[in-house]
Amino acid sequence: MEPEIGEALGASYRFVDRIGSGAAGEVWRVRDVRDETLRAAKVLRREHAQDADLVERFIRERTVLTRLRDPHVVAVRDLVVEGERLAIVMDLVEGGSLRQALDERGTLPPAEAVALTAAVLDALAAAHAVGTVHRDIKPDNVLLDRDAREGDDPGAAVRVVDFGIARVLDERRRSTTAVIGTPEYMSPELVTLGEAGPPSDVYATGILLYELLSGRTPFAGPGTDFTVAYRHVSAEVPRLDVPDDLWRVLARLLAKAPAERPSATEAAASLRRLRASIAELAALTPAAAPEGFVEAERPATVLRGVAPTAPEPVAVSSDEPAPELGAATQATVLRPMPRREAPRPVEAEPEAKTSLWTRMPRGRALWIAGAAVVAVAAVAAFFVFRPPAGESAPAAAGPVVTSSQQDRALPTGLSVSRSVSYDPEKKLATVTIEYGAQNAPLGGPFLEVLPGAAESDACPAVTWADATVDRNQASVTGISVPCGWSVDGLTVPTQDSVTVTAQVSIALNGQEAVDAWLKAAAAATTKAISDSEVSGAAYPVQRLRSVQVTTPSRTVGGTALPVTLLPVWPSGPDPVNPLFTSPSVGEPSAMLDAVAGGTSGVRFSDGCAGALTVSSDGLVVTALSVAPDCTVRARVGNFTDLVSPPFGITTR
Template structure:
């Protein structure tokens, strides 16, 4: 059912639903467009509308082949909408869900495109703050690049930051019972958050580089380096753990990933440097198949739970709805706004075990499931020993009772040891 968006645009059909609103296929004066219509409760928030209007020039000013451009901002009654370029294709998350992981050449080509987009945005003073596969669109009508990769375009610049209003922050903090006058919040998707954001520092361009390196790791491995489980545990891993190596990729590519996942922002590359170095690596990746890496366990139950509870089903990582209690949406337009953990929370938990890929057919060494398997194996060994002992006692009793039946028995040697239990 068609609906008017302002005086210049008509929305014809829904392309996807997100926790922030709905994306429509629309028509404008210059042809087809994508219209991101925010939820009514967001559109009725005058503070939010004011910030969108203030950011209008920044939103409209980003013009790059690998950025989904915002053409217009519509504020009309209860409608607050971003009018954007229409990309004929799908998002990177959908491709990952279908293929699990990509060949290194295609993964690096897509990442280089996104790095180009970030270089342009950072040069304009804009930090994305929510780089993730859901916000990377693949243009299926564009020319194929290295590894058969479709051109990648980055979308939703600044949307997560704008939607997270101080009023909602205060309400959420108050509901948790831990609000304070200096409370700060985390904006972004947990799997892709740079350590400095977790520690409460202001986000600079380097946070986008960290997130993009996390995306590249995910494209190669099929899982993120620090994801899985409760968002708080994910945040702690970003600060305390080191990334587990991926076997089977050139050392030059691995060192590039490690540098961009450095805990210190100053150690990471700039977006333009990352793009150039990734493209330099493309020739050595030609024809390389996707990596054969088993995904680590998602859940880490407590040891006492692991002994009794069956393994929990796997869950897709990185999907924390914008609205508490809402389900993951079809286009996975999600992010989280969380209180910054304190030092004691960040220091808690075991280090260095949560992200080790498990061997094929088994669980990761040190994981709760691995410990539970070990306990079960020990119980089986003890049970087998008990059965053997009972059998030995039974045989001994039968021999003792049969002495008179079979005639005299030879005397026991004084050097014979008593039977071991």
């Protein structure tokens, strides 16, 4: 069922009206009932809730954006997980998008286009600094805040959104078999290799600037999505009637080779230097589609054996018909990339009575002769400079490898995400653990397991920061798990998150090993906190599964009703260590502080049609009139709609 106007979104928001939609979700204006503030909520369509990839990208949008703090990036305020409904609550940006501005105006004056583009690059520079690539920059994903426009700088209004399909840099440094992006804005390396880094964002921003100046993207035209996308690889960018200085900067942004493009920071600075010289230029007349595209110069010969920095692109013959994938659009697409097998060369049968040299043109013969000399020299160098027998050449340190993982939210409202950045040269893994809370503040201690590289390995040395951390003591907690740590001294505010960092000395070999180690750490932690053989109140935020409301089976009218809140662990209810008793005496328990922020997170309510009354602080229930079948309702932190078993109210 799609959201309806006035319907609740979690406990804090109400849907107001729909303001946009896309392939995976809808954007709604919502009202925060706590302070009546209007926000924007991006809601994943229910039919996609079982799609693991879409859910991962959707949740990642919140995770990524909470790490970004830049005036030109839309700020994320909340993540709502409610049954099969997932929603990211963001600041509401009123003023429309760059797409709407283009639709209304056709083209923008160069000075304005340059200012807006520089602000987009500022947002990307902030994202790149924390290891994030947007992957889908286009006018639709650039909003204009009408309340933030300042003087003669239109760039002050820019707010970049939709990092939902962003790929964290180095998360998986390998080719993908899928293309994520919009065909008219895809970089050449994304089209041919399925790989995107910061240069891809810079390229897409160059396409955006071209469109702001001319009213069209450079490679739009007839053909399928594949045809449009492949023009980024095969065609030259049609020249615009703009000053040479501006064209040179734009051409650098749109360079075919990623290494030839400037960084986002450098590009923003270059554009701002141009503003004074183009301040008086009028907007261009919207450009018509060119009659054809000029083929870009690309190397025809590849010298194999030279270690490439990226997988070699497979050439596609221009004579082959493009596969029919549908009409070209500006919609973001996720489409499998075909794996192409390079055809094996067919060996020609030698002709009798004529030698290869007599049939070969003189220039080619000389070229092959030179190549043969180089090959002989290379072989000789191998034998001269190779290490002595029994020794191996020192291996070059590989690049930093990263990985990330997120647990399913626990009943207490705790969400845990983990990311690791592994330096193979130092054999050091830097682990960042983010704890998030939903409807109540949460506190430690939290259990974290950081195992060795293999199951049989000893526990690695770990240095912690941002928290008070000790080794888990099985004699105290009742949880016997190797390599366990007790992370304390943290309070996670409601609807917010905190992080803690650990540096682990460990030897891991490549991306798969890093992925497997982080997965093993998360799995070991989950197994330990879910052990049904463990009793006791250790690590309550992670181990609490429910809360049981208990009362006497009968009480007397006119007296306070004794109510006890029992924690339910994986091993079952725990009557020995109650969370709370009402009427209460003394300070709240450490467990209640951890899972609900103390008594402020506890509220009782009448479940007996007026036969009960509750004190103003919601903590004391009094029986009023005779009733044979009553219940009391309770809320404890993230646990809502708790109900006691039926009880009776009698006279004395």
